[in-house]
Amino acid sequence: MPAHDFFHSVMRIGPVQIGTHRDRHGTTKHAAVCSNDNCGWSADYTTRSAAQLAARTHRCCVR
Numbered sequence: 326m327p328a329h330d331f332f333h334s335v336m337r338i339g340p341v342q343i344g345t346h347r348d349r350h351g352t353t354k355h356a357a358v359c360s361n362d363n364c365g366w367s368a369d370y371t372t373r374s375a376a377q378l379a380a381r382t383h384r385c386c387v388r
């Protein structure tokens with residue numbers, strides 16, 4: 326099952342959504358996911374501030 330199914334507390338910065346989910350060890354991860362279908366970028370971070378920073382600096386590869 327994709328981790329995104331556990332998304333909650335979603336916020337949005339530009340095209341990027343940030344939500345938390347738990348990995349299989351029960352550790353809360355902060356995931357940043359680009360909502361642009363043509364981009365598909367996503368990454369997990371251990372802190373929300375890191376995920377927010379990544380969302381702010383994300384540049385879609387789509388032109």
Ligand SMILES: [Zn+2]
Nearest residue numbers: 359361364385
């Ligand atoms: Zn993107």
